[in-house]
Structures are given as C-alpha cells and as structure tokens.
Amino acid sequence: MKWLEDFLKARPLWVLACDILTKAKKPITEDGKRWLRAVASESEWMISGNRGYKHVIHSNQDELDVFYARLGSQIAAMKNRIEAVRRNKATLN
Secondary structure, eight states: HHHHHHHHHHSSOOHHHHHHHTTTOOOSSSSHHHHHHHHHHHHHEEEEEEEEEEEEOOOOOOHHHEEEEEHHHHHHHHHHHHHHHHHHHHHHH
16 A cells, blocks of 8 residues: 555546556456555545545545545445444344
C-alpha cells in the first residue's frame, strides 16, 4: 500500500483507477478494480471519489467533505442492513 500512497503523493491531481492498475501491472477489469478498492480502503492517506484516487495532502476541504459524506452514507447503509438481517432472523425463531 505504501507504494500506492507514494505514487499518489507524487501526483497532485486525481488519478484514475486504470492508471493505477497499469502501474501495478494489474488487469483493468472488475477484479482489478476490486483489488484496488480493497488496497485503498486500508490506507489512511488516500481518498477516492468519482474522479479517481488522491493523496490527502493534495485534497482540498470540499473533496474531503465529499469523501467523508460518502463513507458516512456507506456506514449508515451497512447498519441498516445489519438491523434488517437481525429482524428477519428474529422472525424465524
């Protein structure tokens, strides 16, 4: 993951997934993109968005706010799913 953080740190603009996958010698496929999302999710120094990936040192407050909101929305959706599964399971007992 450090190599990816360093790669993004050297680039002030958004970097597309296909460019990162090419650098990593990974296929530009759904599996490759899934691999990249998994790597990115472990980093405390990079953000993702509709325009690609970026190191936090190059991110402005608006970009960070959008990233924070996206993660917050994902957290809320996961919590809702957990509760729905619990409710459904309880009806089976």
